[in-house]
Amino acid sequence: MDLSYYMPTKLLMGENVVEKNKSIFSIYGKSALIVTGKNSAKSSGALDDVINALNSYKISYTVFDKIMPNPTVDVVYLGASVAKENNCDFVIAIGGGSPMDAAKAISALTKNNVSKEDVFNSSKYHDIMPMIFIPTTAGTGSEVTQYSILTDDKNETKTSIASTLFFPNVALLDAKYMKNLGRATTINTAIDALCHAIESYLSKRNTSVSEIFSLEAIRLIAKEFNNLKKYDLDYNSRSNLLYASSLAGIAIAHTSTVVVHVMGYPLTYYRDIDHGRANGLVLLQYLYKVNESYPDKINRLLEALNLTSLKEFDNVISSLLGEKENVSLDEIKKFASNSMKKKNVSNSIVELTENDLIDMYSNVFLK
């Protein structure tokens, strides 16, 4: 049994967790950079909760709310310059994967002189500001991973920086911040978390310990399939999805993702398809491939999903995603070629060629 486990983030979850644990902010600094997007931090109520907590400990703060979906390299450099100008000594991220991933890069760029050419080179980072993360979606798992995923225009895709420095110090999880999420965001983020868990389980790097997290996340998300479909999610369901997304995050922190995420990135980069949705569109294609070589692994997956066949699972995911986009064969060829450059393709438990990827995309979009 060879395995490794490392996940140093302190995870606190519960109703009003920010208010109940407000003293935690005072441990990490005197001047916070709050990294967030345009809306979700405000509309979820999380920003108000954080500001109240900071005020009660007289911690000053600067709000940097310029993070767009699929954040660019430029915006994290801008964030780092704002942090330096304001002498911030710790970072609070509020939002989905985009603000959280951007916050990691901002925290690192504030403490290290790294050129834009080297931004994806994790060996350039030696220090980082302390980070407290508050997710407002239940998908990315960024609050418990060492990954910062940014738009990589040079390689026309999204690329990950991985460094153990990037684990946040604290993640504060409260499902109340998800209660106003729209149907599409709720479903897409849940599918993203489900893909994390399934890809981790079907990764070459899967171990006894990563599997504890991935299979539990799969079980929890599967229990919410009906509620997701009806878009009828109470606090308890939202909590289950949030908790599952963190468990799935812990799983990929140990295995990384595989071909599903790789094939999803071009759909997002070139066609602006939401990240979670992009993964969900191609997920089943990977499972059908794996089933040819590892039917036992797929049977264990189906057991965790509480389903009896991949076809049944395909129907669940298809009904959650609704009508598919039109993608041409020329686009598919470009996406497949682009995907083959990513190292996580070879992290999949079945070997895949460029033609396999073309077939997989074609099965989704041309049939």
Add this chain to the structure above:
Amino acid sequence: MDLSYYMPTKLLMGENVVEKNKSIFSIYGKSALIVTGKNSAKSSGALDDVINALNSYKISYTVFDKIMPNPTVDVVYLGASVAKENNCDFVIAIGGGSPMDAAKAISALTKNNVSKEDVFNSSKYHDIMPMIFIPTTAGTGSEVTQYSILTDDKNETKTSIASTLFFPNVALLDAKYMKNLGRATTINTAIDALCHAIESYLSKRNTSVSEIFSLEAIRLIAKEFNNLKKYDLDYNSRSNLLYASSLAGIAIAHTSTVVVHVMGYPLTYYRDIDHGRANGLVLLQYLYKVNESYPDKINRLLEALNLTSLKEFDNVISSLLGEKENVSLDEIKKFASNSMKKKNVSNSIVELTENDLIDMYSNVFLK
């Protein structure tokens, strides 16, 4: 869903894990204090492996091999003075629970001026030396907990110091160090790990996340019951027990133990009964009590154990423990009174009086 999760130790497991990860020692310092007992570090081969690793990075070291079973307060002060005299800047613990627990206190006492009267007061510790732990038994889980448990002569028991500083930086797990363990030690440590997992699961502080670890540990140890009984344990079985003991350790890091450990301590303190065995002797009494109020919880436990009744489980444990010690009613009354002073009694999911504890001890030793 209220929960918290924090376990910052990096866990690395595999055959020849020390040799394969020897560069890790160079990260933490230039002069190591190796904390161990009289024999197990040497006989297991772990000490040689560590010294080879240190030599290859020219890291100096001092071997402090004075840790006895159930280590005293005096021995950890002695260890700290040896660390200071030799300018040690990090600690390597090799052994079972006694060297590991002692190493935590030594690492802390080297960096903080704390009087012997205050040794159990965790608020007195503000800094600690980095620690690398190498277990040579599969029971304590100390390599992944914040607890240091020492003999407490003032209160005539064993008492725990709990501090998040006490999580080791790294735990290196290799089942080859267990291959020469005798039958009694193997069984007693496996039962200790099983008690950790079961007590955590039946603790008031049990959560969705602690339960992932406790139930998986229970499943893994139960699979080895037959091999334990026959004392027929190959590398794979030893690995399963070692991995399970770490999972059980992660579980109690979040919940602590309950009345079983509390009732075990006087058996060890006054009668020198091995720690794991002491817990095993009283374990079933707690389960019978819990079953009166929470039969569903016991059914889930039995499912994880792959057994059908508590009586069947009782038979498994009894056959592993063999003949019981003679303990008189007068001793039992003293042990019960002593146990009631421990806060972890109230951490049990059923309320227990001193008379309950007298009955529970009596069921074990007087019937």
